[in-house]
Structure formats: structure tokens, C-alpha cells
Amino acid sequence: MPQLNGGGGDDLGANDEMISFKDEGEQEEKISENVSAERDLDDLKSSLVNESENNSSSSDSEQAERRPQPRPDLDSYEKTRDYFSEALRRQQDGGFFKSPHYPGYPFLMIPDLTNPYLSNGALSPSARTYLQMKWPLLDVPGAAGLKDPRSPTPGHLSNKVPVVQHAHHVHPLTPLITYSNEHFSPGTPPSHLSPEILDPKTGIPRTPHPSELSPYYPLSPGAVGQIPHPLGWLVPQQGQHMYSIPPGGFRHPYPALAMNASMSSLVSSRFSPHMMPHHPHGMHQTGIPHPAIVSPAIKQEPNSHDHMSPSMHSRKSPGPAKKEEDKKPHIKKPLNAFMLYMKEMRAKVVAECTLKESAAINQILGRRWHSLSREEQAKYYELARKERQLHSQLYPGWSARDNYGKRKKRKRDNKPDSTPEDFSIRNKNQCVQYLPSEKMCDSPASSHGSMLDSPATPSAALASPAAPAATHSEQAQPLSLTTKPEGRLHHHFLTGKPSGSASSSSSSSSSSSSSSHPSISIPIGTSGSHSSHSAPIFSRPIPFSSLHHSMLSPPSPFHQAALHSHHALFQSQPLSLVTKSSD
DNA sequence: GAGCCTTTGAAGCAT
């Protein structure tokens, strides 16, 4: 694999970024077409698992791939989406954005400064330090500019503003994913903000030189406020209160800093601008508001723990006289990879489907998640990792435990002593409930089950060419599942949940969630610990959908070996499958 | 209006 990334400073899996995704995408398209007939067979098979990953679903993907123009039904969605979201989605669609030369850098170097910046637009020292430390490749504006906090010059902030352009226009050496200007469609920013600059020679949008942009930045707060936030989930979505933008707009040092999607998510998505002016309690000591901080009015319960960041304790509550504890802001947990993915893809799924219920949507998303390629998942893992890092930096004293008990506990009425059969039955019912007719729009075909399970260092897996090999090795060792206690293993097959990896929900007594997984799961790999630090590559059961699709339509040579292993596994474990599917 | 449902992942707690 060509290594075009000379830098490689960041661990975003840049090494894999050189994959010619365009070629691969084309290949996948062909495969897609070739296997259309096989998809029919898929449909038949799918009935065994109460899944309907039918043509509809697959065609969705294919259509998405072929659609050159943004779908109208996504317009509204896209209106509220940030560039990052769009970039990711396109990348995943592989279609009208099929040339992510840098899958490891699927994220936009968007200057989102909602958070790392102080209210005056200056990057907070801590944030700046953090950014520079964590994102060596982060296109932080000129050192000169940022390093001189006193510099009021907008130019220093505008330097190297991420350019928005089609991925296929990205210079091969550009480690930044750019995106189409169309993402601004909802509210086309002032022309001077146009993320694209046509190259006079080629006519191709190119990344403007910082010098070309600097004069235009930073935007006035008002102007910025009129611009649709480039960072998707920052913008209110479907009534999402968390990311609403105040009427007056928010001070958004828009061009101040180029950042990748990781930053986008870290900063924008999680750092709601609306908190900046109104919620002092949501302001970190660094002056960085964080969207993870929820107004006490939204979520506050008396039994909150006292593990907040010291800065949090000192916050004054805007609310009326309430107990100090009640005034503590609720710092939400950083989103994990899947959550990020969900946020990114939910609207798309909703648009593609008639489904409205989140439960159903989530099921689809769960399967899509598994259908993602290693690289694609790794992007989210990396993003999540950075989000956690930033979160920990912003709230050093915060602990996940702080939020324990702040949410009503789930109903525990569900027969904790349920027998496996109970599980099975319930699963079936729930499958029917949530993935019946409408699942037609369901997941994509899981052309290849992605069994990447929250690698401790996703990027490492990406970066390492050996990763696939290791993967094969593990994948080719279904026996590893025997390392698990038989009981657990049993549970494994019956509930479709990994024993060790414990996607937690499985253990939930209510457990409906995991146990309701409609797919057939085959424990693969050494799922021992669910700890992210030691998460095996394949600790998660493979959705049957992914499995059988894998066998029918291997997506790419890259996965063929893995698929082969899958196949072998499938053949070697027929009983399990039969048992399950005959349920 | 509170909570459920559903998904995966991370983290904390208990053993």
C-alpha cells in the first residue's frame, strides 16, 4: 500500500489513508452490481433471522453511491449537519464522496472554535496546548498567530482555514478531508467564506492559501451566527435542545483554527455554543463551554455525586435558590464511537427509512456499524478517543460515576432469572416489533461484517499493515471462543451477546436490548475483557447478516481473507447457526 | 411527563 503520508505524525491511521478508495469504491460498486442477484438469495436467507436486509437496503446503499447529488430527502438533515458529518456520511456511502483518500483523516479541519476558545475568540491556553499536543497535524494557525494570544489580528485565526471541497479534489498529500461547499447550502455563507476556491488553472476547487483567507477572518460574531454550523451535530437536530444556536448566534471563531473532525466533535458537537453565553455553570474553568454540560434544569437529581471538576463546584447556578448540589451541571459522558456514528448516521437512516422509532433506527445503525469497514470504524474510535481525552482535560475531576443515578434506572422487572429460552422468545418478539416491515430500509447489507471491536488504538490497527493479518489470525481461530466458560458461551449463542466484551446491555437484567439482537452471533476471537484497553479485535459476535452477506458479497479483496475465515467458521459452526436460525 | 426501547462502547463497581 502506498504510503503517501510522509508526516504520519498523528495516529489517525494515516497510513491507511492512502488506500485508493476511489478504486475500491468503484470496485465495490461493481461488486454491488454483480451480487444483486445474490442479494435475492440474501433476502431469502434473511428471513431466517428475521432480518430484511433486502434489496431495499442494499439498493439504498447503492443508490447512495451512485447518487451524484444530495438527496432531497436529506436536505433538511443536511441543513443541520456539519461538514464533518457530511464528510463521514459520504465517505461511508462511498458514492458521491467516494474518494476519501485519507480515510484516516475523514475529519475536517474545521475551525471550530466554539470551545477551545475563550469568549473573546482567543483559544484558551489549555485548549491550545491540548490541541497542539493532541493534534500534531492539526492545522493550528500559525504558530505565530496562536502563540501570540495578544494578537487581535483576525488573520492569525484565519490562517489555514480548512477548505471545503470535494474529496476527490483533495490533493493527495493533503491530510485533510475536505468537503463540498454544498454543505453550506442551507445558509450559504458570505462569498468570502466560501470554503472553496477554484483553481484558476484547473478550475478545480482547491484549498486556498491561508493568505487568501486570512483577510476574511475572523468573522464577526453576527456573521458567524448566520452561518450554518459546519459541524453537524452541533446544530440542533430534530429538536435537539443540546445544540441549539442562540438567536443571536454564537460567537464562533469560525476560522480560527483548522481542525479535523475529531476536533469538530470534541469541540463543536460536545461543546454547545448555546452554553457559552448563558450557562456559566457550563463553562469550564478554561472558559471552554462544553455541550456535555447539561443545565441542571435538564438533568439534575439530588443524589448527584461530588466528583465534579473543582471548577464545576464553584459555578454559580443561574437557577433560583437551590441546593448547591442541585446546581451542579450535568457533565455528560463523552460519546463513544458508536454514539458518534449514530449521531452521524441517524438522520440518514431516518431519511432512508420510514422508521421513526429510535429503537428501530438504532438496531439498523447497530448493524450498519458492524458493516462498516475497519477504517470506517476506526475513524469513530479515534474520534471517540479524542473526545474522551478532551473531555478528561476539560473535566479532570469528572468521573462517569458522577452521572450514576442521574438517570432513572431501567425497569428491573424483567425476569433476571429468565431462561435462555425466554431470552430467545423475547428477542424474537422484539425483533418483530422493531425490525419487521420497515426494516426494508435496513442496513446495508453488511457486505462485510466489521468485527473491529473498539481497538485500543484503532489508528494503530489502521496504521499497521499487519493488522489485517492479525485479524485473520484471530478470525481464523473460532476455537478461541472455547476459552470462555461454557455457560457464557451458551449465553453467547442464545443471546447473541458477547460474554466478555459485554456490550454491557447484555448484562442488563432488562437486557432486552442486547438479547434482542436479531442477528446470529458467532463469538469469535478471544473476547475476554470488555475493557477498551484490551479489547480484542474480534470480541464481538458477528451479526448473522454480516456473516452471510460476507459470504455472498465480499466487499473487497481486503476482506476476502477475513471472509474466507468467516466462511470457514460458518461451516465449522453450522449447528450454532442452524440452532439460532431455526428459532 | 417520566420512562422504555434499542444499539455499542466506555467506565465504574463488585466479586
Add this chain to the structure above:
DNA sequence: ATGCTTCAAAGGCTC
């Protein structure tokens, strides 16, 4: 070290 529990998002649904 391992397993279980809780929470994170989302929005329709149920009670």
C-alpha cells in the same frame, strides 16, 4: 482479572 451495571443519543411509544 472478570463480569455486571450504568450512561451516553435519539425519538416514538407507553403508562
